[in-house]
Amino acid sequence: MEYEDLRIVDTPSLVRDHAISKLRNAISSGLYPPGARLVERELCEALGVSRTSVREALRQLQSENLVEVGRRRSINVAVITAQDAADIYMIREMLETQAIRRFVALSDDAERKALAAVHKRLVKALSKNDMAQLSAIASEFYERVLIGAKSRVIYEVARPLLARVNYLRIRSMAEPGRLDGGLKEWDAMMEAVQAGDADRAAEAMAVHLRNARAAIVARLEADEKTAIPAKRKAAS
Amino acid sequence: MEYEDLRIVDTPSLVRDHAISKLRNAISSGLYPPGARLVERELCEALGVSRTSVREALRQLQSENLVEVGRRRSINVAVITAQDAADIYMIREMLETQAIRRFVALSDDAERKALAAVHKRLVKALSKNDMAQLSAIASEFYERVLIGAKSRVIYEVARPLLARVNYLRIRSMAEPGRLDGGLKEWDAMMEAVQAGDADRAAEAMAVHLRNARAAIVARLEADEKTAIPAKRKAAS
DNA sequence: CATCTAATATTGTCATACAAACTGGAGGCC
DNA sequence: GGCCTCCAGTTTGTATGACAATATTAGATG
Structure with a gap:
């Protein structure tokens, strides 16, 4: 499902991208079910990366509509009606x-x-x-x-x-x-x-x-x- | 073109959103033409926000394909063929x-x-x-x-x-x-x-x-x- | 048991710091 | 003079720590 780039040039693999793909998988697989709240600190621990990276990853998933912001700024896995x-x-x-x-x-x-x-x-x-x-x-x-x-x-x-x-x-x-x-x-x-x-x-x-x-x-x-x-x- | 949310509940307006909409406008209006390189530090100055916010805004614009990453990680305004x-x-x-x-x-x-x-x-x-x-x-x-x-x-x-x-x-x-x-x-x-x-x-x-x-x-x-x-x- | 209040968590934002990669130039070499 | 090398300055990616403003929870109290 995920292919590492094999290109010769340029691919120092970013921590952020790794985080994004981990999160995507977790959502696709149902580990984080629709509606589940995603807490930054927990994700940091689970992924072993800093809040900086987690937050940037979340922004991207947000643009992709895989997660959505709840009323109180909480980030939840998107619910699909x-x-x-x-x-x-x-x-x-x-x-x-x-x-x-x-x-x-x-x-x-x-x-x-x-x-x-x-x-x-x-x-x-x-x-x-x-x-x-x-x-x-x-x-x-x-x-x-x-x-x-x-x-x-x-x-x-x-x-x-x-x-x-x-x-x-x-x-x-x-x-x-x-x-x-x-x-x-x-x-x-x-x-x-x-x-x-x-x-x-x-x-x-x-x-x-x-x-x-x-x-x-x-x-x-x-x-x-x-x-x-x-x-x-x-x-x- | 940009409407402030007038909803009674919940809208402490995020710095990040402000940055995003400013950048979007700058790109739409041609101030930042296609191919132009966007340097984080300059954007911080121009927008008067921290690098954190600029970076999160850029991640979002990136997901929207309004900007794209160049060969050496540079962020450029997307060129549309x-x-x-x-x-x-x-x-x-x-x-x-x-x-x-x-x-x-x-x-x-x-x-x-x-x-x-x-x-x-x-x-x-x-x-x-x-x-x-x-x-x-x-x-x-x-x-x-x-x-x-x-x-x-x-x-x-x-x-x-x-x-x-x-x-x-x-x-x-x-x-x-x-x-x-x-x-x-x-x-x-x-x-x-x-x-x-x-x-x-x-x-x-x-x-x-x-x-x-x-x-x-x-x-x-x-x-x-x-x-x-x-x-x-x-x-x- | 219902409520109000105080302690705790969580998010948004900023300021720094630092490594790695890249850029541009000053000098030095032929 | 032209070309190459190495150094200093940029720029991005990432991590930390700090702090205000809200939420949430737990507790205390009636």
Whole structure:
């Protein structure tokens, strides 16, 4: 999920970036669940960095809408409502259908091969019902499509959206029937990409995201109906 | 362009936010042109705040892609290529047509009235050929549409895109013929909104953004052909 | 048991400090 | 004169410590 830059030039790896990616992971994985309060001092200890760095990391996560400020200036993991999820998936559909079209048109051989490899791993994980693994691989698939589309802007806009729904994916894939349906969707996408058929690839992506959206929105709406939790604490 | 929060509760106005909005303005207005290097110490002096605050502000602007890190860690005002601009406008078209549809469906009377008022000011400024003014009002128009669409997600995704092209708008509107064409476009949008015709409003927005895109991309391509400036300094 | 008050935590901001990387120049060398 | 090297000054990244203004909690009190 996280790739170290292997570029020869320039990458003294910043403490801040490390902190950001740790926090992102903690949120994606659900270690810090939606609504959990993030206390600077605790994060300093947990990450072993100074408050300076933690604060800069938080500012960035804030811009990415992974965390939000509560009424009293507290920083909480962002809560995604059913409405939010519906909108995010709608926008993802717009962006990622466009992205996969460009992937078909612009990707080089290595990129297509790499995508196929990811797809293969996906199928394998799918057969094992390993949700966490599956979610991580799916993330990588989407991301590779975005990268192969070779548009800085599309990447910059779509990537944060991916990050925001990351932690929802595990649950959505656990919806009954979602797994099998999912398999066909991934296959269709991959096949269209390899056939170089942009229209079909885009349509397959659209179908996939619409189905994912339906599953996630349904789940969130069900959640919202049952529970209005007042406060949630972070996992220790 | 910048509205102070008038909410009764909670708004001790942070130094950091002040810094962010000052910097945003400086970039939008062209005071800090694309490529200009932003030196922390200078910003501290200019803004009269500590390095801590400046750095946190920069992190945020960085997430918003208004500034980017140069090869050796320097922070520069983001340079937008013709390709970037084309993509940004493509995405804006997707998002803002959706937004104006929702505006038509969901806005209340006050919001429609406010939008009409902005439109009126727009027309006035247009007749005076006051580009800077015009750009600011146009910004407000787009923003009000986004707000009236009542989708947190759409707003969060589209708003940074608006900010990124802000400084380009002045130049694009100066393109010959763009002004008059622009007037018709705005009128069409406003009329459709007031008629409650979502389809027509969306189409008008799409046409408007496509035209704006064409003007800006043409301008940027022309620029890129003539000059490959090595370094640019910030205005003092 | 409800409330008010005092002790404690948390956030926002500033001032410093210092290492590492980078920049620009002064001299020195050919 | 042109070129290279090494030194001093910049700039960024990070850590600390301090302090005011609020929140939150715990306690004391009726």
